[in-house]
Amino acid sequence: MSILVVGSVAFDSIETPHGAVDHCLGGAATHFSLAASYFTPVRVIAVVGEDFTEVHEGVLTKRGVDTQGIERAKGLSFHWTGSYSGNMDEAKTLGTDLNVFQTFEPKIPAAYADSKYLFLANIDPALQARVRSQMPQVRMVCGDTMNYWIADHGENLAKVLRDLDVLLINDGEVRMLAGERNLVLAAEKVLSMGPKTLVVKHGEYGATAFFSDRSFGGQTKISRPFRAPALPLAEVVDPTGAGDSFAGGFYGYLASQPELTPAVFRTAMFYGGVMGSFAVERFGTDRLQAVTREEIEERFNLFKEISHLEGA
Ligand code: AMP
Numbered sequence: 232m233s234i235l236v237v238g239s240v241a242f243d244s245i246e247t248p249h250g251a252v253d254h255c256l257g258g259a260a261t262h263f264s265l266a267a268s269y270f271t272p273v274r275v276i277a278v279v280g281e282d283f284t285e286v287h288e289g290v291l292t293k294r295g296v297d298t299q300g301i302e303r304a305k306g307l308s309f310h311w312t313g314s315y316s317g318n319m320d321e322a323k324t325l326g327t328d329l330n331v332f333q334t335f336e337p338k339i340p341a342a343y344a345d346s347k348y349l350f351l352a353n354i355d356p357a358l359q360a361r362v363r364s365q366m367p368q369v370r371m372v373c374g375d376t377m378n379y380w381i382a383d384h385g386e387n388l389a390k391v392l393r394d395l396d397v398l399l400i401n402d403g404e405v406r407m408l409a410g411e412r413n414l415v416l417a418a419e420k421v422l423s424m425g426p427k428t429l430v431v432k433h434g435e436y437g438a439t440a441f442f443s444d445r446s447f448g449g450q451t452k453i454s455r456p457f458r459a460p461a462l463p464l465a466e467v468v469d470p471t472g473a474g475d476s477f478a479g480g481f482y483g484y485l486a487s488q489p490e491l492t493p494a495v496f497r498t499a500m501f502y503g504g505v506m507g508s509f510a511v512e513r514f515g516t517d518r519l520q521a522v523t524r525e526e527i528e529e530r531f532n533l534f535k536e537i538s539h540l541e542g543a
Pocket residue numbers: 239241242243257258259262311327353354355377379380470471472473474475476
């Protein structure tokens with residue numbers, strides 16, 4: 232079933248120990264859409280500027296992503312500048328130019344109205360809330376955010392959190408949001424802010440889901456967290472978009488399934504890890520554009536293999 236995603240469609244200037252790129256196509260909604268497109272139809276709501284060309288749009292449409300909800304405005308597209316050093320576990324943001332996103336009023340095309348799965352990718356929580364309020368009939372709402380919004384847009388973010396089925400953020404963001412260093416206590420605090428389930432991304436170490444009594448419609452109670460692995464990779468070229476690609480694989484798989492069960496949820500976390508692991512192998516969206524369904528399945532099996540304990 233179709234996913235509707237709102238989030239940044241951007242240009243990224245990135246420096247890592249493996250090189251640098253200037254203004255490559257990026258953005259949370261872009262990475263998410265490409266990753267999710269291998270599992271289910273995706274529709275995007277975003278705004279871009281005059282620097283966004285047919286070639287850039289083609290990256291999404293070639294993967295079957297519906298781009299009629301990407302508005303074109305006068306001015307420049309969102310531009311993020313960041314760098315990674317050492318083991319590249321954390322991005323250092325050098326610049327966030329919101330540009331056309333500053334005055335964006337999201338409008339949902341009529342053709343998107345029947346979307347059953349909504350993903351609020353990383354962007355101003357006020358925009359996430361506006362899109363959410365225009366889609367009251369969705370079956371599931373999943374969301375992401377980052378330190379930039381947690382730090383200065385807490386009030387708007389709190390409203391978004393209240394209404395989420397799943398919040399997907401990294402461990403640093405969970406601790407920041409909760410004001411608590413211990414991850415288990417921080418997760419409990421974040422769940423009390425609204426999300427029914429919390430998925431914490433640990434970069435190269437996988438991801439952990441924390442459940443509440445409200446997960447799975449309150450019907451199946453899971454008291455323990457679930458941890459999915461990440462694949463140890465010999466070469467990480469550019470971690471940008473790994474989290475969004477995780478979200479795309481995770482939510483794309485969920486939306487492709489008839490029912491949300493604990494087993495489906497756990498499998499989705501593995502597919503999230505698979506898509507995140509591809510994203511980091513090249514700069515920008517290059518790897519996500521070129522990966523095949525066979526490679527995805529092959530890596531999924533590898534994920535199963537590396538985390539399976541036989542005969543214990
Ligand atoms: P991640 O998956 O966390 O590595 O996300 C990377 C993407 O997030 C990049 O392609 C950026 O364009 C985008 N991004 C960076 N900062 C922001 C922000 N404040 N709001 C929305 N998107 C952002």
